[in-house]
Amino acid sequence: MYRRTAIAYAHSKVLLDYIAEGHDLNDTILRFYGKLDSKTTRSKNKQINKWFKCEVKIRETCESGRGSHLNARQLGDATVVPKPAEQQIVLWINTLRKERSSRVQINVTLAG
Secondary structure: OOOOOOOOHHHHHHHHHHHHOOOOHHHHHHHHHOOOOHHHHHHHHHHHHHHHHOHHHHHHHHHOOOOOOOOOOOOOOOOOOOHHHHHHHHHHHHHHHHHHHHHHHHHHHHHO
C-alpha cells in the first residue's frame, strides 16, 4: 500500500535553494538522501519537480514563518480528520462501492 510522507516546506526550500545554486537534480538527491535505488531516485525526481511547480507557494510559506508546516491551508480550507474517523469514512465509502457494484451486476444480469 502506498503511504504518503509529508515533508516540511523548509526542507523543500533548502533543496530548491541548493538546485538554484547550480547543482543538478541527481547531485541534490545524492547530497540530501544518499545513495538510492533507481525506483526511489525516480520517485524523488518526480517529487522535487512537483516542488518546482509550487516554488512560489513554498517560498511564501517559509517567509511567513510556517516553514515547519507539512501542509499550508488557505483560510476556509478543511482540517485533517482524526485517523479513527478517517477509517470509518473509508469503510463507509467502500461499503457503498460494493453495494453499487452488486446492483450494477444485478441490472446487467436482468438486462441480458
